[in-house]
Amino acid sequence: MVRSLLKGEKEGLVLRDLDERFRGLASQPGFWSLSDVINILLAMSRKLDNILAKLDQIDAKLNELAKARQ
Known part of the structure; x- marks a missing residue:
């Protein structure tokens, strides 16, 4: 099941979906x-x-636009 979680992460799974899967796995006693x-934390870390x-790219673009207005 963790492998399918990581496979989904590689396919562009959004963080919300990853969180939902994480919660689903957490409800299964004896699974962990x-x-x-560690694998789940690594997948979340990559996300x-x-x-x-992406936030850094947006910030750089906003800084460019602010400088262009001056």
Whole structure:
């Protein structure tokens, strides 16, 4: 199940969907192992890195536009 979660993450799964899957897995008693937790945290970390990179691009573009107006 974790492999399908990571596969979905590679296919451009949005963070909300990842969170929903995470919650679904959390409701299954006895499912978790340390490697499962690490894999999910790594997938979420990659998603957050992508979001931060996009925010940096937006910030740079806004700075360009602000300089152009001056």
